[in-house]
Amino acid sequence: MLTPNPPPTCVSSIIGTGSYMPEKILTNDDLSKFVETSDEWITSRTGIRERRIAADDQATSDLAAEAARRAMTAAGVQPEEIDLIVIATVTPDMLFPSTACFVQKKIGANNAVCFDISAACSGFLYALQIARHFLNAGTRTTALVIGAEKLSTLINWRDRNTCVLFGDGAGAVVIRAVEPGVAAPGRVLSTVMGSDGTLTDVLKVPGGGSACPITSDNIASRPNTIHMEGRETFKHAVTRMCQASEQALAAAGLTKADIDMVIPHQANARIISAIADRLGLPMEKTFMNLDKYGNTSAATIPVALDEAHRQGKIKRGDVVLLVAFGGGFTWASSVVRW
Numbered sequence: 558m559l560t561p562n563p564p565p566t567c568v569s570s571i572i573g574t575g576s577y578m579p580e581k582i583l584t585n586d587d588l589s590k591f592v593e594t595s596d597e598w599i600t601s602r603t604g605i606r607e608r609r610i611a612a613d614d615q616a617t618s619d620l621a622a623e624a625a626r627r628a629m630t631a632a633g634v635q636p637e638e639i640d641l642i643v644i645a646t647v648t649p650d651m652l653f654p655s656t657a658c659f660v661q662k663k664i665g666a667n668n669a670v671c672f673d674i675s676a677a678c679s680g681f682l683y684a685l686q687i688a689r690h691f692l693n694a695g696t697r698t699t700a701l702v703i704g705a706e707k708l709s710t711l712i713n714w715r716d717r718n719t720c721v722l723f724g725d726g727a728g729a730v731v732i733r734a735v736e737p738g739v740a741a742p743g744r745v746l747s748t749v750m751g752s753d754g755t756l757t758d759v760l761k762v763p764g765g766g767s768a769c770p771i772t773s774d775n776i777a778s779r780p781n782t783i784h785m786e787g788r789e790t791f792k793h794a795v796t797r798m799c800q801a802s803e804q805a806l807a808a809a810g811l812t813k814a815d816i817d818m819v820i821p822h823q824a825n826a827r828i829i830s831a832i833a834d835r836l837g838l839p840m841e842k843t844f845m846n847l848d849k850y851g852n853t854s855a856a857t858i859p860v861a862l863d864e865a866h867r868q869g870k871i872k873r874g875d876v877v878l879l880v881a882f883g884g885g886f887t888w889a890s891s892v893v894r895w
């Protein structure tokens with residue numbers, strides 16, 4: 558649905574958040590029954606205690622649709638008011654149609670233009686920026702931006718280096734175009750993004766695409782699962798997320814002293830505390846829920862944002878810094894005046 562007379566420029570405001578986490582819990586002790594690991598190792602190296610696993614009959618679009626419904630309820634928005642759906646995922650229902658089209662059907666958002674984007678764990682902030690450009694240009698009015706993953710389908714449950722880290726879940730926001738000068742909470746003040754394609758080999762799912770289709774000859778080596786160099790990923794994650802945070806603050810005309818809450822990508826508690834340390838922020842200003850969910854890739858930031866809001870940890874007027882890092886490598890950061 559195009560606006561009949563698009564205003565020259567608008568600003569984008571987050572007017573509702575929602576999340577959905579599958580019911581099934583997989584604890585560190587459960588994992589230690591099928592790989593050589595322990596609750597003590599996983600907790601001390603990552604901060605993760607348990608993660609959620611979607612049911613066999615739940616696809617990524619089912620998780621995403623429930624998160625979207627909750628965000629629309631919070632925003633007081635009807636499905637037909639949504640004119641754009643952007644989903645960030647690396648676990649689409651199918652290679653095509655897009656997961657966004659499946660969500661459109663499930664929630665009845667019949668007036669929306671729908672597509673997916675692929676930027677791994679930075680995907681939600683990439684999607685937010687894409688949707689924001691549509692809204693700020695005045696060509697769309699109300700968007701659903703969703704990060705949703707069923708990462709359990711990409712896990713090699715025999716690889717202790719990776720299987721302990723990831724989980725399933727979905728988070729969503731509704732963003733709306735607001736005319737400049739109109740007071741609106743949840744205003745996205747800035748977003749910066751970056752990519753480094755020279756490091757594609759460090760964190761990847763090598764098989765299942767056009768470069769390495771799955772065949773009966775290669776399936777035994779599990780190319781369709783996550784392959785990661787953990788230490789290398791850790792190092793780049795800290796550096797890039799700190800840089801992106803500083804750039805997003807500068808783009809918003811703010812400094813570290815203005816931050817009320819950081820909502821970082823939830824990959825590893827040690828990565829998050831290294832970032833807080835480098836930004837000179839106390840841990841109380843850093844939201845973490847990875848102990849319950851692990852790394853849900855594109856879903857971590859919208860899920861954490863929704864929980865921080867519902868728990869009253871961010872209040873109207875607060876400066877909230879969102880920051881992510883993922884395979885590619887990719888990274889991004891947004892500053893929001895809540």
Ligand SMILES: CC(C)(COP(=O)(O)OP(=O)(O)OC[C@H]1O[C@@H](n2cnc3c(N)ncnc32)[C@H](O)[C@@H]1OP(=O)(O)O)[C@@H](O)C(=O)NCCC(=O)NCCS
Pocket residue numbers: 593594595598599602603678717718719721785786787788790791794824825852882883884
């Ligand atoms: C994966 C990660 C937790 C590993 O922690 P680490 O301190 O770097 O550990 P190392 O890779 O040095 O491995 C140390 C040892 O633990 C072992 N190990 C790995 N996973 C283990 C597990 N689940 N349980 C027990 N031992 C494990 C390794 O085999 C290694 O053993 P070795 O010394 O005998 O070879 C850490 O590197 C990390 O979090 N990296 C970033 C991952 C990430 O965030 N990915 C997503 C980004 S979006």
